[in-house]
Amino acid sequence: MLDPLNLMDKFSVEKAEKMQRALSRMVIMHDCLPSKIRYIAGVDVSYSNEKSYGAAVVLDYATMRVIEEKTAVKKAPLSYIPTFLAFRELPAAISAVQKLEVKPDVFMIDGHGRAHPRRLGLASHFGLIVDAPTIGVAKNLLCGKIKDVKNEWRPIVDGDEVIGAAVFSGRSKRPIYVSVGHKISLESAIKIVLYCAKYRIPEPIRFAHVAAENAKRKNRIPKGLL
DNA sequence: GCGACAG
């Protein structure tokens, strides 16, 4: 079987799909209870030319204040291909996370987890590699349909299985899509996301996004200079 | 075959 700790050196759709299907069966359902969380991390990646800028930000769960922030620059492995986002974002994301000194109890990733055609989105793949609880939070749907029940959140179903939840966070009319990444239940993932959602985008991801943008601006050549 | 398609 393919090694979950190493991404493919030569990307091919066939091998990537096979890897995703194999890894999806390794996702652990052991729950990460919100009451046991002390530190939560947000992870995001931004791009400029061929470079990818990963950022990992750790927040104190009780106060939602940033206590640590690390970034990393990598050459983007490949261009964006729908359903294969992990192969593009993981190198920079993992690199940034490895620099953290504080060990987060749970990670919030900007992308789907189980709500993926082969049930292994970026958040799940990331979780397996770092072997930690992860929650997938996406701003758009990749697959599945929203079941129209009136609640604070609505299930995302694909066929007869629930793969995630559309959560109405902040005071937004548009939902965000939450799904299990690794080592957590959908129920806990939703609770944690709602707790962190001062605005539509949960704090950990919001801060990680800003950190990634800043890392990019720093390494970038000033506009009027060339 | 056609359209959809996280970031």
Place this chain on the structure above:
DNA sequence: ATCTTGTCGC
């Protein structure tokens, strides 16, 4: 995601 200025609204 990224390319980009001002602008409408809470």
